[in-house]
Amino acid sequence: MIDSHSLDPDAQGILATALGLAQVMGRAERLGPVAVSPQPWSGPVPQAPCDIADVLGRAREHRLETGERIQAGAHHTPPELARNLAQQALDGRQPQRVLDPCCGAGVFLCAVGEARLRRGEDPLAGLQGWDRDPLAAYTTRLVLALAFGLPLDDERIRCCDALEVDWPEVDLVITNPPFVSSGLSKGGLGPEKREQLRKRFPIGFQKRSDLAGAFVEGAVQSTAQGGRVALVLPESLLATQAAQALRDWLTETAPPSQIHLLGSDLFPDAQVRTATWRLERGTPIESFNLESRSPWTQRTVPAEQLRQAPWSAVVVSPHPLPEIETPVDVTPLADRAQLRRGFTDDFYFLARAIAEANSPHPPHPVVSVGLVDPGRHWWGERRAKIAGQWYERPALDPEALANEDPKRAARVLATQRGRRLVLATRSAVLECCAVEGGMIAQVPLITLSSHDPDELGLIYAQLLSPFATAWYLSRYGHLDQTGAGVDLRVPALAEMPMRPWPAVANSERNELHRRLEALAAHPGSTELKAVQCFALDLMGQPREQLMTWWWERLPKKLIAGYNR
Numbered sequence: 001m002i003d004s005h006s007l008d009p010d011a012q013g014i015l016a017t018a019l020g021l022a023q024v025m026g027r028a029e030r031l032g033p034v035a036v037s038p039q040p041w042s043g044p045v046p047q048a049p050c051d052i053a054d055v056l057g058r059a060r061e062h063r064l065e066t067g068e069r070i071q072a073g074a075h076h077t078p079p080e081l082a083r084n085l086a087q088q089a090l091d092g093r094q095p096q097r098v099l100d101p102c103c104g105a106g107v108f109l110c111a112v113g114e115a116r117l118r119r120g121e122d123p124l125a126g127l128q129g130w131d132r133d134p135l136a137a138y139t140t141r142l143v144l145a146l147a148f149g150l151p152l153d154d155e156r157i158r159c160c161d162a163l164e165v166d167w168p169e170v171d172l173v174i175t176n177p178p179f180v181s182s183g184l185s186k187g188g189l190g191p192e193k194r195e196q197l198r199k200r201f202p203i204g205f206q207k208r209s210d211l212a213g214a215f216v217e218g219a220v221q222s223t224a225q226g227g228r229v230a231l232v233l234p235e236s237l238l239a240t241q242a243a244q245a246l247r248d249w250l251t252e253t254a255p256p257s258q259i260h261l262l263g264s265d266l267f268p269d270a271q272v273r274t275a276t277w278r279l280e281r282g283t284p285i286e287s288f289n290l291e292s293r294s295p296w297t298q299r300t301v302p303a304e305q306l307r308q309a310p311w312s313a314v315v316v317s318p319h320p321l322p323e324i325e326t327p328v329d330v331t332p333l334a335d336r337a338q339l340r341r342g343f344t345d346d347f348y349f350l351a352r353a354i355a356e357a358n359s360p361h362p363p364h365p366v367v368s369v370g371l372v373d374p375g376r377h378w379w380g381e382r383r384a385k386i387a388g389q390w391y392e393r394p395a396l397d398p399e400a401l402a403n404e405d406p407k408r409a410a411r412v413l414a415t416q417r418g419r420r421l422v423l424a425t426r427s428a429v430l431e432c433c434a435v436e437g438g439m440i441a442q443v444p445l446i447t448l449s450s451h452d453p454d455e456l457g458l459i460y461a462q463l464l465s466p467f468a469t470a471w472y473l474s475r476y477g478h479l480d481q482t483g484a485g486v487d488l489r490v491p492a493l494a495e496m497p498m499r500p501w502p503a504v505a506n507s508e509r510n511e512l513h514r515r516l517e518a519l520a521a522h523p524g525s526t527e528l529k530a531v532q533c534f535a536l537d538l539m540g541q542p543r544e545q546l547m548t549w550w551w552e553r554l555p556k557k558l559i560a561g562y563n564r
Ligand SMILES: C[S@@+](CC[C@H](N)C(=O)[O-])C[C@H]1O[C@@H](n2cnc3c(N)ncnc32)[C@H](O)[C@@H]1O
Pocket: 057, 072, 073, 074, 075, 076, 077, 100, 101, 102, 103, 104, 105, 106, 107, 108, 130, 131, 132, 133, 136, 160, 161, 162, 163, 175, 176, 177, 178, 179
């Protein structure tokens, strides 16, 4: 009998869910007698091992606080992805020793087990799973017991810190390690821990490295020659300077035979672009398979290219930039408008005077980067996180600001007058929307203003057009570490070519106003596309290719917003 009294309340909760599940699956005996009441299961009954891991993995995730989850990098992998990766990892191989060093709820162990069962092999032979979180290790035990009848006390599932223990030699490491970028890990890992990791993983974990790099090095080092490593990783590992040494090392020791770019929709609350890698330990390869999910593209790339050019140039940029020609009769944006980015200090200064609005129309609503999408903002409709705090309707209290420092308050507020455009600084496409006087644009939004409202409208349309994003990426795409997004900087934006009013006929002005008004009244995809097409025509750019490219770059959740 499991000594369920010694379990903490979270583990008892998962056990209760597992018991409920076991009862509807007719497998209660696999968990043995326990002193916990089952939580009756009313959802669809999971059919396959990975689906059991999915159900119990979600139960575990729900028990972690958001902060804890981010710190641990605990985002569980959807079963379909785990199955795909396991299939790739086992393709043409029968690895005897398999390790997932960050097993979460055990979805990869289940995916390997499922694939082996289909081949008539023992699903559990030589499998090992580790997780630093006792609740995760316990959840994996429950999952494997329910899925394959593994005894609950089997020692193949361990609670340990993979970055501290010795890794055994294996034939396959398959895992989704925590992604903890340097900023976060600075907070989470003290300098001592970082130093210790640098010593232990000198190639994968350097200054500013993502923690995932340490797992890549650990995985490759422990994999026997001829074995494989299959991982879910942040896309940035394909491009960042901090992972350059790791990539160079992999090119020689464990080159990739598959890289699949998955975009940013995999872990909705982590907002990170991900990719799966399959590495061949010690096996020279001639070419690798490169797939991108959205839009779906697939190529076979000669491996030699990874030696001749940075990996980012070969594999990132799943949406190749369309060719654009700068139109004639244009002037730089800086000649037509004032551009300004607030100081980082102002972010905290403003944040201290922000509170939840007590009316639906406060005089100074605050719009933050998370609220800005192309052609619209979501103030009052989407929650905003500002300086670690969530608001339904964030609003600035100018008195509170003035009380803190009247001169500084006056300076900051002077930059926030009148109708302006605001632009997000990190995004997949250029994200720009109009805000009215009184509204406060929180740092790091870039503000663009002009005395001439006609001019502002014309600039707005051109910034929304796919041409602007393509132009920016073609010149400044390298500023973004992943090589895949817009990292907007004022001096770079200032050079953007714009068609000025004198070049535009009166009838066209009226048409533009009509389209912008329609967008303001109802910011849907039809209205946005109408403005974009107007701007492309005005700039003499072909519509079809640029429009398709821009809308394919747009993250799915943004597209959903336009189609509501
Ligand atoms: C991104 S989740 C993946 C979980 C699971 N493999 C899946 O794909 O569903 C990362 C897991 O790694 C665990 N983890 C984080 N740091 C670890 C470490 N140093 N050693 C072992 N596990 C760790 C977390 O507790 C979390 O369960």
